[in-house]
Amino acid sequence: MNILIVGGGGREHAMAWKVAQSTLVDKLYAAPGSDGIASVAECAPIDVMDFQGLADFAEGHDVDLTLVGPEQPLVGGIVDYFSARGLKIFGPSKAAARIEGSKSFAKALMKNNQIPTSHYQTFTDYQQAGDYLQQVGAPIVLKADGLAAGKGVIVAMTMAEAEQGLKAIMKDRKFADAGARVVIEEYLEGDEFSLMALVNGETVTPLAIAQDHKRSFDGDKGPNTGGMGAYSPVPQIPGKIADEAVQTILKPAASGMAQEGCPFTGVLYAGLMLTKDGPKVIEFNCRFGDPETQVVLPRLESDLVQVVLDVMDGGQPALSWSDKTAVGVVLATAGYPVSYPKGRKLGDLSALPDAALLFHAGTKKNGKDWLTSGGRVLLVTRLGDDLRTTRDAVNKDLERIATDDVFFRKDIGHRALEAAEKP
Known part of the structure; x- marks a missing residue:
């Protein structure tokens, strides 16, 4: 089979890495892909929202199956477009993708089907939303209704944070049109x-x-x-x-x-x-x-x-899983997620051992050098026998390639380790 993966981030690199291992695959393409993904797939510089360009490519390269990574093309209707052209694609229709594209749609679905979730109210009027905030108090969670690249959620622990967050979403349009409607919901603990x-x-x-x-x-x-x-x-x-x-x-x-x-x-x-x-x-x-x-x-x-x-095909396959622990840690550009520079040189990625799985998210290759080109730069994953030693190994991997221009968390998995230490 010829397979096309739509996207070019760390998630799509992991998808391409896994798909490339399949005995069913003859040729693997990624669009737009990335300099990192190019190690496992042939990349085509087509934007994820260029449905006609992507479908033309799929037809022209005899693609048997397309897998979509990012949410934007799914919410935009790429599956409907491909399906209308008789192309096989795995993903939800535009109508079904509303489960992510609209927080209020998702909340209504949960309410109608008795799916356990937090109490909530939805608002399009800033004053009414503000009045509701005063009524329910903090802690509270504010969500831009539309897509905001995973950043449209504000967990406000104080009323000052809640008021500031509501203004940022609805008045200042921090998340653009995604904030035209806001979902205000109960803060859950656990x-x-x-x-x-x-x-x-x-x-x-x-x-x-x-x-x-x-x-x-x-x-x-x-x-x-x-x-x-x-x-x-x-x-x-x-x-x-x-x-x-x-x-x-x-x-x-x-x-x-x-x-x-x-x-x-x-x-x-x-x-x-x-x-x-x-x-x-x-x-x-x-x-x-x-x-x-x-x-x-x-x-x-x-x-x-x-x-x-x-x-x-309508089946429910039995999946086989490794009993090993996987830990993945993101290397991010200093300043992320607010504002950050691009084009900063990383350490020598070839210094990473074979046991370290490297998934590129926001990198660009310049000769032999790898440069930053996004907020989340890359992620290193390791498989190991236990959480602590696996995480420590990943942290050492990242220390080898980190510079003053990037940072990473050293405590991934801390909740599990803390829970294990409780009497």
């Missing part, structure tokens, strides 16, 4: 985890869980980011909790979407909180998580391409 599943209609095939770290700095300090690292498995979340989440969250969501006339096909991502009342939904996404994909796929021993084909 342990977060990410549960992704391959879905086709009402058939749900769950993947291994992971835990992402959103805050910039050690100790979960600093602003929210697109993710600074992840690990899998998550030992403090029992297997029975993940099973419960499949039954009470993922399956009802898939069933509810089918009943609403927009059945979901693709990767359904649930960001969950294990509260004292059980798992509850923080958010849904319509694609693989980033950086969770970079630690989940290295643990998957099954052929990803065969698994996707089986799911698309």
Whole structure:
């Protein structure tokens, strides 16, 4: 088969790395890809929102299956466009991708299908939203309704933070049109985890869980980011909790979407909180998580391409997983997620040992040198026998290539380690 992966970030690099291992693949393409992805796929400089260009490429290169990484083309309707041209593509339709593209749509879906989540209200009027804030108080969570590259969520622990956050979203339009509508929801306490599943209609095939770290700095300090690292498995979340989440969250969501006339096909991502009342939904996404994909796929021993084909054919494949721990840590440009320079030279990436899996996110090659070209620069993943030693190995890997222009968290997985130390 010839496979096309749409996207060019760290998630897509991990997808390409995994797909390249499939015995079913003859030729692997990525659009636009990246200098890093070029090590495993032939890259074509086509923007992810250029549906005609992508479809023309797929037709011209006899692509048998297209996999989509980012949410923007999915929400924009790439699956509908490809399908109308008779091209096989794995992902949700534009109508189904609203589960990520509109927080208010997702909340209504959960309400209608008794899916456990936080209490919420949706507003398009700034004054009414402000009045509601005064009524409910802090801590509180504010979400821009539309797509905001994983950064449209403000967790306000004080009223001052809440008021400032509401102004940033609705008045200052920090997230552009994504902030025309805001969802204000109850602050949930507990342990977060990410549960992704391959879905086709009402058939749900769950993947291994992971835990992402959103805050910039050690100790979960600093602003929210697109993710600074992840690990899998998550030992403090029992297997029975993940099973419960499949039954009470993922399956009802898939069933509810089918009943609403927009059945979901693709990767359904649930960001969950294990509260004292059980798992509850923080958010849904319509694609693989980033950086969770970079630690989940290295643990998957099954052929990803065969698994996707089986799911698309209506099957529910049994997946095989490594029992090793995967830890992935992001190297980010100093100043991320606010403002940051580009074009800064990294250390020698060839100095990384073979055991370190390197997934490029925002890099560019200049001769023999690798330069920064984004906020999240790259991610290093390792597989190991236990969380602490695996994380320490990744941290040492990153220290080899870090410069004064970049930073990384050294405490990825701290919740699991802290839970293990409790009597």
